[in-house]
Amino acid sequence: MSHEKTPKSPAQTQPELAAQPATEASASNLPKAYDPSIIERRWAEYWVSEKLFEVQSPAATAAGNPARNFTQLLPPPNVTGRLHMGHMLNQTEMDILTRWHRMRGQTSLWVPGTDHAGIATQMMVERQLASEGSSRKQLGRDAFIARVWEWKRQYGSAITDQMRRLGASVDWSREYFTMDDHLNVAVKEAFVRLYEQGLIYRGAYIVNWDPIQQTAVSDLEVTHEDRLGKLYHIRYPFADGPLPDGTASIVVATTRPETMLGDTAVAVNPTDARYTAVIGKVISLPLSAVNGAANREIPILADDWAQPEFGTGAVKVTPAHDPNDFAIGQRHSLASITILDTSAQIDLPGSPYHGLDRFAARERIVADLEAAGLLVAIKDHNLAIALSQRSGAVIEPRLSMQWFLAVNKSPEGAGGTPKGAEGKPKGTGGKPEGAGGFSPLNTPAQEGGFSPGGVARDSIAAKAIAAVRDGHIQFTPEMYSKTYFEWMTNIHDWCISRQLWWGHRIPAWHCTACHAITVARETPTACSTCGSSDIAQETDVLDTWFSSGLLPFTVFGWPGTASLSSRSVAEGSASSLGLTPDLAAFYPTALLVTGFDILFFWVARMIMLGTHFMLDVPMPGGSQRTLAEAVPFKEVYIHALVRDADRQKMSKTKGNVIDPIEIIERFGTDAVRFTLASMASPGTDIAFSEARTEGNRAFANKIWNAARFLFMNLDRARQAGIEVALPNLGAPSSPTASSSAKVGSPDTDALESRWILSRLNAVSAEVHRALSDYRFDEAASTIYQFFWGDLCDWYLEIVKLRLNFEPTNDLPFPTSEGAERSVDQTRAALTNFVAVFESALRLLSPFMPFLTEEIWHALYAGLPPAKSIALTRYPQPQDYKCDEAALGEMQTLQELITTIRALRKELAVPERESAPIRIHGDAQILDPLQFSQDILARLARVSGIEVSFVALTGNNARSTSSFDVAVLYERQIDVPAERERLAKDLAKYEKGLAAAERQLGNETFMAKAPAHIVEGLRKQAAETRTLHDKAKAALDALPAQ
RNA sequence: AGGCGCGUAGCUCAGUUGGUUAGAGCGCUACCUUGACACGGUAGAGGUCAGGAGUUCGAGUCUCCUCGUGCCUACCA
Helix, strand or coil: CCCCCCCCCCCCCCCCCCCCCCCCCCHHHCCCCCCHHHHHHHHHHHHHHCCCCCCCCCCHHHCCCCCCEEEEECCCCECCCCCCHHHHHHHHHHHHHHHHHHHCCCEEEEECEEECCHHHHHHHHHHHHHHCCCCHHHHCHHHHHHHHHHHHHHHCCHHHHHHHHHCCCCCHHHCEECCCHHHHHHHHHHHHHHHHCCCEEEEEEEEEEECCCCEEECHHHEEEEEEEEEEEEEEEEECCCCCCCCCCEEEEEECCHHHHHHCCEEEECCCCCCCHHHCCCEEECCCCCCCCCCCCEEEEEECCCCCCCCCCCEEEECCCCCHHHHHHHHHHCCCCCCCECCCCEECCCCCCCCCCEHHHHHHHHHHHHHHCCCEEEEEEEEEEEEEECCCCCECEEEEEEEEEECCCCCCCCHHHCCCCCCCCCCCCCCCECCCCCCCCCCCCEECCEECCCCCCCCCHHHHHHHHHHCCCCEEECCHHHHHHHHHHCCCCEEECEECCCCCCECCEEEECCCCCEEECCCCCCCCCCCCCCCEEECCCEECHHHHHCCHHHHCCCCCCCCCHHHCCCCCCCCHHHCCCHHHHHHCCEEEEEEEHHHHHHHHHHHHHHHHHHHCCCCCCCCCCCCHHHHCCEEEEEEECCEECCCCCECCCCCCCCCCHHHHHHHHCHHHHHHHHHHHCCCCCCEECCHHHHHHHHHHHHHHHHHHHHHHHHHHHHHHCCCCCCCCCCCCCCCCCCCCCCCECCCCCCCHHHHHHHHHHHHHHHHHHHHHHCCCHHHHHHHHHHHHHHHHHHHHHHHHHHHCCCCHHHHCCCCCHHHHHHHHHHHHHHHHHHHHHHHHHHHHHCCCCHHHHHHHHHHHCCCCCCCCCHHHCCCCCHHHECCCHHHHHHHHHHHHHHHHHHHHHHHHCCCCCCCEEEEEEECHHHHHHHHHHHHHHHHHHCEEEEEECCCCCCCCCEEECCCEEEEECCCCCCCHHHHHHHHHHHHHHHHHHHHHHHHHHCCHHHHHHCCHHHHHHHHHHHHHHHHHHHHHHHHHHHCCCC
């Protein structure tokens, strides 16, 4: 604690230890209210500087066992990013799990890193250049990339600095950046292998083109927005004369009239009787004239794609600017005329529309059509407009040369055996995304495999589907596996090229001489086909998700020092096949925690690429890796979205973004973490609530003050010369060895001691179960209830009774024997208190690492048994003795105290005043209470106990199912209020009784319901009957008004 | 257009395979500045589980329908 010491206590004299940021504990030393800002930064720095969470690379021979380790990969945030609540939720959950597993003794490795985020980062730097009056193109590629690196050097650690602030227990020594050299080598290796396996091809297809970014983007980077648009009906006149019936034109319907400049046909459905006669006719395409020449002529053809119900039933075909039209063009060998340039301006030299932006062109064309009398109608039309997720630009489907990953095709060459690069694009095994076509590529997985839909069994997608279907990867919540299958079974080939400068440049070289392509790991000097040295590297870079999809194995060193290009298969030693020591130890990782928004972007891609590449990497023992061992992770936990308090999605435009750092500064990291954890129930979005965060800050404060109370009494004990042993279970745990020494105390110990340890037994079991099921909410609430409800409200209050530092005061006639007994009692109580409290801190530590670290160090006064509470043993049920009798006794006692308190309120007994009670009940219930008279005296202000042999029904009595109790106090009760209360109770009992009797009288129920249910109901009915009768008697006994 | 969710106390949410009289936090009411804590203590009030029908001995929980609401996927010019 960094506040100034105000030494009031002579006990507070130990020196600070340099290595431990905390000072020793002393109640007078602790501020009255918990102030997280004082301690958090200090501990965050300590954890990092002491390298507490680093995991050594195991020796290759040690054959690491991923099953015994707990390894996770942090979903790498964009290097340009700032921490948002989604990150914080994600990292809180990952950190709780990592700390929990670590404290359970597993080797827990959490690998952090950042993503180079191609488009986002390039945009960021371009914006900066623009503000300087410069541009990417002015700078040139190399200078621009240098500039991005400079940017990264300067600002790239912002988000990881924020992570440190959260206390994320990651292994910083393993931090990566997706553009690091060794990862670049791995990306190239992966690309080359896929190319050699015939799974990467290059071709001209329609892709989603972002005219602002000037690049292709994948289907996933496109969002759709419903907008009201127009459907234009346009008349296309025949060039080859009218039909016999006089028809001289056909009317087409389109939402994008400007694309008519690129039409190369009109299609009608062959079954559409209205149009059968016009099939084969030729059209003179309006407005298509260039340089004053005649309009282009295009055919009318029949194609199933044209739907008779839609529009006019006739559809214009623009193969270069629409995926469906492209497919029609393929079927009918139509020309593709590109009429828009990369920035979506009309590119048609000689046309009056040349150089116009697409939307300006639309207006002009519509006006011109109208002037020419060719505009038949304009109708309102709802359409889903495609927008670029990044730039917000309207996506322009564009025919362009791109690289694709074939996901539904068998690799060529079994087992990934490399083949020489062939220098030619491979054919496609599926269809590229965005490439149109309306026949489903794949059919859903069916029993026993796939239906014959052209999907190869050993394709990338098929392996990825099998990995989940066969249970090698499990989703939580399970529902997401459906979403996964839905997407995976309808997946198209993945467009992996981007027309950006920032990213992994595609390792392919184009030959100017023979136009062949050379794909190679090392920069080649000559074309592999013709030997010409006139070659130039492909300018495109890879989709960012291509490199991040490889991370689960590339972060562990794949492909190793010897890439496949330089190995001979015959050698076959594990390391030459790509098995690095880290891969052997940590792959597959145990778990991936992420949001559903990147389920397809990243999760599915990791599964595809992981299963594909890792199947070729042998197991540490040299055996062939199975699919189960090739998956990138065994479990996926998908968490919710964090919304604002009104359940609105946070967005910059709405201005409702909650900055986690700002919230942390107001409430403390621990409180925010605890809030997120306690609201993280699976499947439901989190409406982030400040009120709840306040509540959890209060929880932190409560713990802080409980610690103050403990320390205060430890101080007093020291002064009184009472030795209290500090618990030593905090010693670093060996997880397998069950602790020989239980926390706690002999059976002869006080009730509250035996009880609280029994509670610890139950609570640690419950927390274990909850965390095993990813029920962060249940784990958090269990600990909350225990710490506040059990420990502070009951245990601590009772312990106060046992603490006596002036031994002569509690006996009427001071004796040395009495003094000794009192000392023993104080020592025993404090010893148990410390042990219980220390256990509770360890229990809470994964959720509130800062607060618990601070108090824990303070507890050990600078001499803790471990460098951090995070390195101690997590409380296990077997560490605490469960004493059923104590649980039962305590329950009765609590019920009695609560009832007396309520009665006293009812009778308006002044708070400070004590009053005697009279009690009636079974001996087995009441007998143990005689040992708890002091507790009753303190917690319920009972001045004397009188046992009654008859039931108590007076105005000053209340009944429970196990006892009647009366408070003896001379004060007229509020008769109307009492009458109301009793009447209400009575009604409740009558209702319950009626329901129970109906059930018990029901023969089928008695016959069919399980015995324990019937028995339980009987017992309950009997209790209700008792309560009913007592309430009735009490009501009758009320004086009439 | 398909698919997946959600609707429980004033608010935010729990409620395991159907099983006794539905819980928590915050808020609210009353009282209490008792030497850990007013970011506190004690005792309370508050719900026909969106609506309807069905299956069952028994439904917040399973089925169907209706209403409201959110999201994801999609090649409809």
